[in-house]
Amino acid sequence: MKTLVYNADRHGITEAARIIRNGGLAAFPTETVYGLGADASNETAVENIYKVKRRPADNPLILHICDKSQFYDRTQRVPGYCAALADAFWPGPLTIVACKKSSVPGWGTAGLPTIAVRMPSNETARLLIEYAQTPVFAPSTNISGRPSPTTAFHVLQDLDGIIDIVLDGGPCLYGLESTVIDASGDLPRILRPGFITAEMIYDKTGLMPETGQPAGRPKAPGMKYRHYAPNAELTVINGVPELAAAYINDLARKNNKRVGILATDQTFDMYDKEKYVVLNAGGRSRPETIGAGLFAALRTFNDENVDIIYAEGVPETGVGAAVMNRLTKAAGGRVINI
Ligand code: TXA
Numbered sequence: 001m002k003t004l005v006y007n008a009d010r011h012g013i014t015e016a017a018r019i020i021r022n023g024g025l026a027a028f029p030t031e032t033v034y035g036l037g038a039d040a041s042n043e044t045a046v047e048n049i050y051k052v053k054r055r056p057a058d059n060p061l062i063l064h065i066c067d068k069s070q071f072y073d074r075t076q077r078v079p080g081y082c083a084a085l086a087d088a089f090w091p092g093p094l095t096i097v098a099c100k101k102s103s104v105p106g107w108g109t110a111g112l113p114t115i116a117v118r119m120p121s122n123e124t125a126r127l128l129i130e131y132a133q134t135p136v137f138a139p140s141t142n143i144s145g146r147p148s149p150t151t152a153f154h155v156l157q158d159l160d161g162i163i164d165i166v167l168d169g170g171p172c173l174y175g176l177e178s179t180v181i182d183a184s185g186d187l188p189r190i191l192r193p194g195f196i197t198a199e200m201i202y203d204k205t206g207l208m209p210e211t212g213q214p215a216g217r218p219k220a221p222g223m224k225y226r227h228y229a230p231n232a233e234l235t236v237i238n239g240v241p242e243l244a245a246a247y248i249n250d251l252a253r254k255n256n257k258r259v260g261i262l263a264t265d266q267t268f269d270m271y272d273k274e275k276y277v278v279l280n281a282g283g284r285s286r287p288e289t290i291g292a293g294l295f296a297a298l299r300t301f302n303d304e305n306v307d308i309i310y311a312e313g314v315p316e317t318g319v320g321a322a323v324m325n326r327l328t329k330a331a332g333g334r335v336i337n338i
Pocket residue numbers: 030032033034035036059060061062093095097109112114115116118138139140141176177178179180191192219220221222223
C-alpha cells in the first residue's frame with residue numbers, strides 16, 4: 001500500500017475524511033501528538049488500528065469528538081465536576097474517562113465499562129472529525145512502545161506503507177499526549193499527566209485530583225507498558241544542573257560507546273559536542289518547551305544511532321510532571337538521583 005501524504009488543508013482533510021468513512025486509517029495532527037484515526041462505528045477499521053500499531057488488545061483507545069454532545073450521547077452517571085472539566089478544557093489536551101452507556105459497542109474500549117473521550121483544539125483534527133461525520137478512535141500514530149510522533153515525518157518513520165494517509169500539519173504544539181483524567185467516580189484522578197495539570201483542574205473544579213494509578217489493576221492500561229522508548233538504553237539523571245552535567249560527563253567519559261546526551265539550557269555549554277550527540281531539551285524553568293521537543297529528541301537519538309543516552313531530569317512542577325512521566329518510562333525506570 002502507498003501511504004498518501006497530503007497537506008492539512010481543506011483538500012487534504014476532505015480526502016482523509018473520505019478514507020475514514022470508507023473504513024481506512026488516517027493519521028492527522030493534533031495539538032498534542034499525531035493521531036491514527038478510524039471510524040469509531042466501524043469494528044474492522046478499529047481492529048486495524050491495533051494491527052498496524054501492534055498494540056496490545058487490552059489497551060483502550062481515545063474517542064475523538066468535535067462536539068460535546070458526542071460525549072454526553074455515549075456516557076452516563078457523569079459527575080458534576082466532569083461538565084466543569086469539559087467546559088473549561090475542551091477543545092484542548094484533556095481526555096476524560098467516563099462510564100459508558102450500554103448502547104456503546106465494545107470495540108476500541110478493551111471491554112472496559114468506561115470510555116475515554118477528548119475534543120482536540122487542533123483545527124485540522126476537529127474538521128477531520130466533522131467531515132468524516134463520525135467520532136474517530138485515535139491512538140498516537142507510533143508503533144506501540146516507540147516515542148509518539150510529533151511530525152508527519154515521524155508518522156512515516158513508523159507506519160509508511162501500512163496506513164492510508166497522513167495529513168501533514170507541521171510539528172505539534174504541545175508534543176506530549178493529553179492529560180487523561182478518570183471522571184468515572186466521585187473524585188477525579190489523573191491517570192496520565194499532561195499539559196493540563198492538577199493545579200489547573202483544581203482551579204476550575206475546586207477538586208484536587210488524585211494522581212497516579214490506584215492499587216491493583218492499572219486504570220489506564222496503556223501506562224503499564226514500556227513506552228516512548230528510544231532504541232538505545234536511556235538513563236535519567238536527577239539533580240541540580242551543574243552536578244547533573246558533571247555526573248553525566250563522568251559517565252560518558254567512562255564508556256567508549258556512542259553517547260547521546262539530553263541537556264537543558266542551563267547545562268548545554270558544559271558538554272563536548274565533538275565527542276557526544278548533545279541535544280538541548282529546553283529551559284528547566286519552562287518545562288512546556290521541553291515537553292514540546294522531547295519525543296522528537298528521542299527520535300533524533302535513534303537517527304544518530306547512539307548506543308546509550310543520558311538525560312537530565314527536570315523539576316516536576318507544572319508540565320514538568322508530564323515530562324518526567326514520559327522520560328522515566330522511556331528509561332524503563334533507570335533513574336539516578338544525585
Ligand atoms: O493526546 C492524546 O491523547 C493522543 C492524541 C492522538 O489525541 N492520543 C493518545 O492515545 O495518546 P494513546 O492511545 O496513545 O493513549 C491513550 C491512553 C492509554 O494510556 C490508554 O490506556 C488510556 O488512554 N485509556 C483509554 N481508554 C481508557 C479508559 N477507558 N480508561 C482508562 N484509560 C484509558
